[in-house]
Amino acid sequence: MKDIAELHRKMVLFFIGFLLLTISGIPLIMYFSSPYLELKGSNEITININESYDEPGVIATYYGNDVSPEVIVTGNVDTTKPNTYKIKYSLKKGLFKKEKERTVIVIKPSNKVAPVITLKGSSSVNVCPNKSYEEEGYTATDDLDGDITSNVSVTTKDNKIIYSVKDSSGNTSTIERIVAYQDVTKPTITLKGNSSVTISLNSKYTDPGYTVTDNCDSTIVNKVKVTNNVNPKELGTYEVIYEVTDSAGNKTSVKRTVKVVKPVQGGVIYLTFDDGPKNGTTNVILDILKEEGVKATFFVTNSGPDSLIKREYEEGHTIALHTATHNYSKVYASVDAYFNDLQIVHDRVKRLTGVDSKIIRFPGGSSNTVSRSYSKGIMTTLTKEVTSRGYRYFDWNVSCEDAGGAKTKTQVYNNVIKNLSNKRVNMVLMHDIKPQTRDALRDIIEYAKANNFTFATIDENTPDVHHRVSN
Ligand SMILES: [Zn+2]
CATH class of the missing domain: 2.60.40.10 (Immunoglobulins)
Structure with a gap:
């Protein structure tokens, strides 16, 4: 019995020990383990x-x-x-x-790529002898250091400016700008007024003048020499020559052509018809002109039948150019747009008549203010540019107002005859697309004949009739 009791006690102890180990042993083991x-x-x-x-x-x-x-x-x-x-x-x-x-x-990786210096402006510049070179600037970049412009050193030697920079790896770049103190630019003479002027025999020629500028020479304005051999007492084509040489010897010469033409007799009438041709009006106008023996000038567009332009030409009238589209927003969009449009109608006239027409009228006249909303100041440019391209433009000094308030033939007639003068050239603006003008024409011609006016078509002897440009 004693052994059994002893065994029992041991079993209990073992069990307690086992329990203790089970409860506390694992954390204990963990506590002594490394992560x-x-x-x-x-x-x-x-x-x-x-x-x-x-x-x-x-x-x-x-x-x-x-x-x-x-x-x-x-x-x-x-x-x-x-x-x-x-x-x-x-x-x-x-x-x-x-x-x-x-x-x-x-x-820092070893860097063998040198920095790059870039000059603003040219690497070879001319500077007026009396001025000094104003640095135009430069930049310097390096593949590793980035923008190192502030490290650039600038030195001058003889006529060279030397720009040099070193990157942080010790690579160096050097670049030069050559500065020549010399004036190689010609002065600029700009003519006031047109480069081609037509005056009447025995009238007075007044030169419209010029402006002159030079890049270096500020006293250039006193050096222009004008050679003016215009003789208004003799018919002919003259040249007024404007010459100037700057201090460095650069010479500029421009010229103005002055034509002295037969005096226009007082009371001459140029009937001019714009915007056509058009069936139903132009053909009737041509009939009347033929019956009355009167020649006129037609400023045509790209509208109407070819046959009417041919007829105008064959019956002795002058065919002049008014632009192809007559669309203000198109023709006055730019100088190029204007000339492109003009070329189209020029080519039409050339194709139909063989005439290389150089007589033009601006839509709205040179004084129009509509063009300014499409291209401000364009009329100032165009009036000069057409002249330099060999064209002559004509405005008017009598308007029948058929594009405005004159709706009846009586109004058209009155607007013309009240403004005719026998002391001057009468450049009469009419539109051959207007029925009221067609219907007034016969009476206008009859009135003019009865009052000793004569008729003419625009040609190279016609004096300029120009409005004041206002744009
Ligand atoms: Zn017109």
């Missing part, structure tokens, strides 16, 4: 300056559980400064502490 810590990636990493450093992280476990968030990381990498940096990783669990270290080396 696992390992670096991801290499333990020595080399990066170039200004590259970013991406931390690869760690593998940290403790009894099969991920404990990486508990790892304390210390140390910093300044990627802008070449150096050797240490990053420390530390993990503490129970009695044990695990530590790892990673080395990060930031290096």
Whole structure:
């Protein structure tokens, strides 16, 4: 019995011991166990300056559980400064502490590419002898250092400006700008008024003048020599020559052509018809002109039948140009747009009559103010440009107002005859597309004949009739 009791007691003790071990033993064992810590990636990493450093992280476990968030990381990498940096990783669990270290080396790669200096302005400049060169600027860039413009040194030697810069790796670049103190630019003479002028025999020629500029010579204005041999007492074509030479010897010469033509007898009438041709009006107008033995001038567009332009020409009238489309927003959009449009109607007339017409009238006249809303100041340019391209433009000094308030033939008739003068050229604006003008024409001609007016068509001897440009 005693043995059994003894055995029983031992079994109880064993059981208690087993329980104690089971309850407290596992944490105890764990407490005396070490965690696992390992670096991801290499333990020595080399990066170039200004590259970013991406931390690869760690593998940290403790009894099969991920404990990486508990790892304390210390140390910093300044990627802008070449150096050797240490990053420390530390993990503490129970009695044990695990530590790892990673080395990060930031290096500056060896650089053999020299910086690049770029000059603003030309690398070879001419400067007026009495002026000094004003630096136009420069930039310097390097593949590693970036913008190093502020490191550029500028020195002058003889007629050279030398720009030089060194990058942080010791590569040097040098570039030169050659500055020649010489004036090679001609003065500019700009004529006031047209470069081609027509005056009547025995009238007075007054030169409209000029302006002159030079890049270096400020006294140039006193040096222009004008040779004016215009003799208004003799018919002919004269040239007024404007010449100037600057201090450096650069010479400019421009000329103005002055035509002295037969005096226009007082009381001459130029009947001018714009905007046609048109069936139903132009053909009747041609009939009347033929019956009355009167010649006129037609400023045609691209409208109407070809046959009417041919007939105008064959019956001795002058065919002149008024633009193809007569569309203000198109023709006055730009100088090029105007000439492109004019060329179309020019080519039509050339094709139908063989005439290379150089007589033009601007839609709305040179004084129109409509064009300014499409291209401000264009009439100032066009009136000069047409002349320099060999055209002559004509406005008017009598308007029948058939494009405005004159709706009846009586109004058209009155508007013309009240403004006719036998002391001057009468340039009469009419439109051969208007029925009221067609219907008034016979009476206008009868009135003019009864009052000793004569009729003429525009030709090279017709004096200019120009409005004042207002744009
Ligand atoms: Zn018109």
